[in-house]
Amino acid sequence: MPRIVIDPALVERYVFELAEHGAYAATGVWRPAYSPAWQAAQRQLAAWFAQAGLSVRYDAAGNVWGRLAGQRGGPAIVTGSHIDTQQPGGRYDGALGVVAGLVALQAIFAQHGPPRRPIEVVSLCEEEGCRFPGTNFWASRAILGLIDPAEYETLCDEDGISIGAAMRGAGLNPEQLGTARRDDLAAFLELHIEQGPVLEHAGLPVGIVTGVTGLRQYVVEVRGSANHAGAFPMDLRRDAMAGAAAMIGEVIAAAAALGRPAVTTVGRILAKPNYPAIIPERVTFTVDVRHPEAQALAALFARHEASFARIAAECGLEVDWQITLDQPPSPADPALVELLEQAASARGTPFARLHSGAGHDSLMLARIAPMAMIFVQSKDGRSHTPAEFTAIDHAVAGIEILADALYALAWSDQMTR
């Protein structure tokens, strides 16, 4: 396996120039899907793809594809990620994976000429679901042919603009979305920042991802009686806040006691009526539960649900919960994981096997193609913030592994399917 030479300066230039589209404060990026800044960034990538010798195509969802035709044809090896950001996000979440794919293809093509098999880099749209909540991996779902035309008008941003209207504003025709479907992917490889502190704590530049976590989000509603904070003795209260605090404490403690890789998060809470001198009648909170193994995940769900029911009964409260998101674990393809590990080992690049605790387009695309991911170290584990940062040598260490693996797949035809 030849080692592909990656130019750190080129990686840095692409990351920084791309970040100018939607630049926010000193180091942030505010680039929601289909916004003018996002459109400009996609045009920029299309130009770079073309300069690198790739043939460029926009699909009906607005994804930009750069392709090297294979001498042999057949299904395509694909790499890439997304360039939409949180509001605000940083320069690396998503964008680094698109830059990585571009740099890798550009380097292999320059160093080894045309591939045997077709290979593509893609810049996907609306992964964060940040402008349009509920899109749930819009670009990937378009590629899978899973978007219901009703969604064009029902999924809206904060200003009430539907995703269909936003697409038309970006020169796209949602009625054509069916044409974005692909059934010719041989593999999907995605490089992404870790978004967590595990690699940094272990002193490793790179992680090879064994799978994307399963996750469930609950909305839990605890109901008691609103009464006067001064006039109601403790022993006669039905205090929704007391019950909610006990539930929150217990679910967080349960995941903490299990230890890695179990995680449980209460990120959102609302009390009603939310006045200092009134005992809350209703407290609503979210519970986000993740584990990469299906059985352990199911056990954690059962344990949390038992906590909700038991504490409500003990406190004389009512409780209901709804499941608002439910994703089974999505394992990476073992052969691709092995290929990435071989590449890392051949380079002498130290790495860890880890799972992804966050969702990614890979989670969706794994339904139609063998999938694997490479993580690169995130400073302080930060993401979704202008403060997110990945050192260029860590990015390059990941891109080298990606490039070597892509070479093996498309140029040396090491894995045929």
Add this chain to the structure above:
Amino acid sequence: MPRIVIDPALVERYVFELAEHGAYAATGVWRPAYSPAWQAAQRQLAAWFAQAGLSVRYDAAGNVWGRLAGQRGGPAIVTGSHIDTQQPGGRYDGALGVVAGLVALQAIFAQHGPPRRPIEVVSLCEEEGCRFPGTNFWASRAILGLIDPAEYETLCDEDGISIGAAMRGAGLNPEQLGTARRDDLAAFLELHIEQGPVLEHAGLPVGIVTGVTGLRQYVVEVRGSANHAGAFPMDLRRDAMAGAAAMIGEVIAAAAALGRPAVTTVGRILAKPNYPAIIPERVTFTVDVRHPEAQALAALFARHEASFARIAAECGLEVDWQITLDQPPSPADPALVELLEQAASARGTPFARLHSGAGHDSLMLARIAPMAMIFVQSKDGRSHTPAEFTAIDHAVAGIEILADALYALAWSDQMTR
């Protein structure tokens, strides 16, 4: 001591007709201070005061006073309460105390003629602090001469209307507020609904209030690090929600373990950024702590503050707290309490001694006059809701005691000061 005869039908008529001003849904009242509904209710009371033979006066704060001149002059015996409501509130909180004073004076005057000492009934404005947060017993502070003219423009309602502008809109001149000051109160008696379930649970119509609770409100801010709910292992988190839940659980449990009359309430909570998949960086919550005894109150403060500090340290979080309200306990006047108890006993009306866990104008007016309060039973302990209800026989039982005591004070001149 002669027993004053109270007409239940008149009490009921006044309560129901007054509730028409600002009527909200079937049984609610929405009557914020200085609103048109509130102005109409004050005019209605002024008319009833005049019909009852009282001389009527508006002061510069908008309080309406009805007075019977004493044959002897000197400081005045005063009774009354407020008629502003929560948004929405019910028919009884505040209003019943004004009606009680009017009915009592009307009955005594009709049955026994003019008093020896001056006696007044007053309908106070903005007790709830609901339209203008931070007013902190506006009417009573005006009577005490404690309002800073800067407050006219700094205290604003949700729509940004200052209390000064609202007063001018109601035909009042805030610049004249100093003239509302009184230094000639011989006693202040207030009848109020209990707002709690203690009398109902004990099967008693009436409570004699031994004092108004001391209370403190904290705003507690817990700070950790916002990170991705999936990508951050439990053992590396600085989860502000985990710390806040532990603190909330502990302060509520501490008051519950102490038992009556200690109460601690967490009524308001806000998380930042408040997204399901992000570990909260900051959780802010209020803690309302009450006890009628100063020493026990101080011990509870110390215990809660120790919880905040210890849990923050254990969880690797930062914590700050601010005290936004701090009222020492305000004991009722022992001689007035005894007078009320004698009246209840003479009537054969069963009663309990209890403290007020809620703040009242009496708390402020106790600074310039001996004060006492009568509570009447609240159905289910409810208040600050259209569902609040006091049975007419319970109201009358309280008004009888009030009337007998007022007779003793102003007609028979039983207590001279």
